[in-house]
Amino acid sequence: MDPVSFLGLEATHNPHRWYLPVIPQLCTGHQFLFGGCGLGAVIEAMERTTGRPVVWATAQYLSYARPPSVMDIDVTIPVAGRSISQARAVGHVGDTEILTVNAALGDRSIEARGQMIEMPVVPAPEECAERPHRFSGEEDTIMRRLEMRLAVGRQFAEFDGTPLPGGRSALWARVRDLPETTAAKLAVLGDYVPFGTSQALGRQVGGNSLDNTLRVVRLVPTEWVLIDIEVHAIERGFAHGLVHLWAQDGTLLATASQSTIAREWT
Incomplete structure (x- = not known):
């Protein structure tokens, strides 16, 4: 199963608009959309809209989306450079904004790379x-x-x-x-x-x-x-x-x- 199927994300005729049906399986025990699922859905929508992988994405959570509502995700791409796109998105149910997301997406190949920290030692x-x-x-x-x-x-x-x-x-x-x-x-x-x-x-x-x-x-x-x-x-x-x-x-x-x-x- 891919993220689109896992989340239930739906494309529309407009490549910059996506639908996310808010079902209990995406919600917390208090029955509202789990924040990680909301950010994950927006990231997937942004990646598919721009055709680029996300570098970073930051979400501000504004309100609660509860089942059985549908959250609309509107993606805007103010800048699409040679290797990096800057994007933002608003997730809303009707006129109520649920979350806003800003992100950068892209991929650059350079020789300089490295991981400077190590995973803690924990049981398997x-x-x-x-x-x-x-x-x-x-x-x-x-x-x-x-x-x-x-x-x-x-x-x-x-x-x-x-x-x-x-x-x-x-x-x-x-x-x-x-x-x-x-x-x-x-x-x-x-x-x-x-x-x-x-x-x-x-x-x-x-x-x-x-x-x-x-x-x-x-x-x-x-x-x-x-x-x-x-x-x-x-x-x-x-x-x-x-x-x-x-x-x-x-x-x-x-x-x-x-x-x-x-x-x-x-």
Whole structure:
């Protein structure tokens, strides 16, 4: 299955407009469009509209799209250079803007290259415990399409208010029905600073994403992706953090950074 089929993204007669039916399988347990799915759909629309791979894309989340609505995605390309396109897109349901995305897309071949950081040493996926669903009924959400293994951190029942050293946690993730490594898939997996917030505090504190910036480094085949989350700070009711996305062979696939609204779970 490719990202278009996985997300249910639909092309229209206008090459700059796409439709995304908002179904429960793209939503959170609170039944609104999962931010990573929204960014992933826009990235896929941008890549197919420009014919170029995304370099970076940043989303600002403005409102909630709930099933059974349809989100329209309108892509604008202000600049299409020889090797780089600059694009923006608005996802909206009727007159309500759900998210806006700015991005650069392109590919340049130069000899200078290198990876300067290394993947943290964590147990292999098969050695890690499964991460249980937080909500009852999550089999009808995006969570049923993701297989998660806890590599660094604690299960929900183990939270005792003790902060996690360095604010660092990690999950192995495998996306059912989407084995290929694509930018859209990494956008879905990059939306995990809210998970890291609860791990960092050792308390049931989640959050809603205000933004998400995905920077794509290198796409290589990998069955599992390590979501390496570093929460930098929680202050004034907001959490800020960074995610590194790693292939099993240690290749850095992408980074994602977010600010979220921190909320106490009940």
